[in-house]
Amino acid sequence: MAERHRNPTIIDVAERAGVSKSVVSRVVSGRGSVGEETRRRVLDAAQDLGYVVNAVARAMVAHRTYTVGVFVRDAATPFYGHLLTALQERAASHGYRVVTATGSGRFAVADEHRALETLVMLRVEALIVCSGILPAAQIVPFAERLPTVVAGRPETHGSITSVFCDEEEGGAALADHVVDLGHRNVAVITVPVSNSVTMGPRTAAMARRLRERGARVLEVVGPHREMAGGWATEILRHPEITAVMAPSDRHAVAFLEQLQLRNVAVPQDLSVTGYDGIGDLVSPLIGLTHWRQPIELIGERAVDTLVRLLDGEQPPDHHQALSGSLVVGRTTAPPTR
């Protein structure tokens, strides 16, 4: 539990090389000029001692950590896992490290707040928040303190910068696809905005567009995948329904599992759509028709925007809504009745 065997410092290296610690500092930091011969001796000494720069001490005096903090709600979810990877890569290409604070999906808002505070303690230079439930009000205090970008969710709060995929566009486009196929009675598995600021607006957009196009809509409230059995029971009670729109690929697959159990054929008896297009569920084995979010792009834009903020520039857009794309699979087809 106690401090480990002390790491060698520039002072140790200096002694061994027979120079002052200033010289060592210049050599290892690459600033200032040092004689070629001296540089060699220092490098050798450092090598012998296994010296590695202490980023903590460096941050102390430089007032910089070259670190951005990323808060992800649940890295075990494909969506956030991919987003995290994209963020990490992009940040590295800008010379920034990433420190991650993760919830497990079961964290309360209070815990999420504490996680953000931890990142501030570590003196990350900026924050990227990826959570579909943390309310904007909780984020604002942090955004006022250091550059902050909300990624992966449609956040339009005035004092928060954000990068996300346009949920309205996606939901509407998917609804268009369903109507274009000829469906007139459609069920939408909706999610309250209070449960998710992504799936909420998304499913709302689906229902709205369906109605605009003249379809009749049955809204089934289904925030959690575990409730798939319930959706199936309710939806199958309405034989006029020929298509079902789910709030995410995972919800869609959970529903497909239920249909399989009940021997309902897809897409013959029922068309089904998903949403996200991330991870293993895009397998052609399932062939799920869905809306694909450009997750890598979200990650890249989020980091690029953050770097602009760090450089004191104004980002191009306060709220960047990126476009996704429709992926037509084998789970949707014209209605047979």
Next chain:
Amino acid sequence: MAERHRNPTIIDVAERAGVSKSVVSRVVSGRGSVGEETRRRVLDAAQDLGYVVNAVARAMVAHRTYTVGVFVRDAATPFYGHLLTALQERAASHGYRVVTATGSGRFAVADEHRALETLVMLRVEALIVCSGILPAAQIVPFAERLPTVVAGRPETHGSITSVFCDEEEGGAALADHVVDLGHRNVAVITVPVSNSVTMGPRTAAMARRLRERGARVLEVVGPHREMAGGWATEILRHPEITAVMAPSDRHAVAFLEQLQLRNVAVPQDLSVTGYDGIGDLVSPLIGLTHWRQPIELIGERAVDTLVRLLDGEQPPDHHQALSGSLVVGRTTAPPTR
């Protein structure tokens, strides 16, 4: 790019509260005794200024960071994503933060080495390495420097502590299942150990056990999922084969996709097995027969072991091989020919 607006320090708080910085330090760190009235004033002042402890400075003097470094090869894969989450949670429960260094799966060994060095620069107190390709020789120098645990891969190097799922057991058990069903001609999609220290031994164990049980084995070398088309072509050239064992769930699904394209029925024409049991591919919709790795347990054990090492204790086992479990789905059945 420059330093942000300076954060308030204990000195600022001290001035505002009209006390010395020592008092503030005692209050915020919770050590030493402070008068109740004084404590209140300090807390108020801290609140007003928005003071947040500087973990960097604290680490500087304490020679401790309460941080463990986790290197994961690719957080976007379900296996590593889940492992990362499990590690993070467990570490938090022990009072440690986690700093993650991630590759994208396309990193060269040299880059992975550099990533580990970055973690050392940050003065993490211990290391958890999760990578199926980084050779032990690269890890040893770090393990000599600070407590290190390799998680999720069968690492039996003498000077490295490790926690993993027993690949021999899993491969053999899965092979037993196949033979027990009556299959006598089986294809195994093998992976060279040089490509993966998990899938390599695992597939080798499958082939070995199959032969021990009297089955004839066709080994198809297939490190990458993109090669699934090739496997299918080769395997279907051997009509006597009635079962195929893949190195992972993802490989199995890639293969299933190919079979679907070629109208080969599973499990009627061919039985197929996977391996891992992590993430969305376990969906009953696919019903893949596979070996399930206890990933949460691996994460917990890895952290617990690390904490023991940090406390100067000897871990119970140098190499902990955990047991997985067989999950029988609908992709395996007795052979029909």
Next chain:
DNA sequence: TTGTAGGCGTTATCAC
């Protein structure tokens, strides 16, 4: 209980 005086490992600013 409270204040004073180092010192942690680095970088930066000066003289030399």
Next chain:
DNA sequence: GTGATAACGCCTACAA
């Protein structure tokens, strides 16, 4: 080109 020296923000004896 090189070497003292002063911070950086915090903790910790030790003294008052």
